[in-house]
Amino acid sequence: DTAVSQTPKYLVTQMGNDKSIKCEQNLGHDTMYWYKQDSKKFLKIMFSYNNKELIINETVPNRFSPKSPDKAHLNLHINSLELGDSAVYFCASSQGWRGVDTEAFFGQGTRLTVV
C-alpha cells in the first residue's frame, strides 16, 4: 500500500490553463503539506493543513489554492498557469502538530510542465 499517493505523476499543460493535483495519505496522519521543488532541487513549503485547517500559507500566489476535504486528502488547484510554475510538487504528511516532531512522508511527486 502506498502511504502518500498523489496524482497525476506527470502533468503537461499550456499557459493560462487551470489544473489540479490530488493527494491522499493512508497513514492516519493529522498534518499534510505541499512542497514545491524547483529545477535546482530546492524544496520549499507552500501550505500545511492540520485536521483540515490551514496552518501554513507561505508567500504563494493567489492562483494556488489548496483544499482539504478531510484529513486524509489535500488537493492543490492552480489557476492561470505560468511558465514559472513548472516544477515538481510534493505532497507530504506527518503525525501531530505543535510540540510533536515527526518525520514527513512524501508522495512520489507531480512533475508539472507548463508550455
Add this chain to the structure above:
Amino acid sequence: GENVEQHPSTLSVQEGDSAVIKCTYSDSASNYFPWYKQELGKRPQLIIDIRSNVGEKKDQRIAVTLNKTAKHFSLHITETQPEDSAVYFCAAREKTGGFKTIFGAGTRLFVKA
C-alpha cells in the same frame, strides 16, 4: 523564521571513503533535525533524524551529530557505496512562526566505483 544553510552543494567521493555534509540553522528554538535522501526521479525519504536533547545518533553506516551551541549539525556516511549517490537534504523544524520544516538547499553526492 528559520534559515538552514547546507554545504557542500556537490560532493564526490571514491567508493569506500567517508562523506560529510554540514548544515547550520538560525533559530535556536528549533529542536528536530531530519535528513532526507532523494534519488533521481524519486521522493525524498528520511534516512536519520536527531532531536536537540541528543548530541549524536548512529544507524549502521550513517551518523548525525548536533552542536546546539554552534547551531550546526552534520551527516556522516562511512564506507560509501555507489547506491549512496543521491541528493541529501538537511532540515530543521521551526518552533517559532509556524512549526514548519525548513530544508537546506541539498548536497548532490556522487560515489565513484
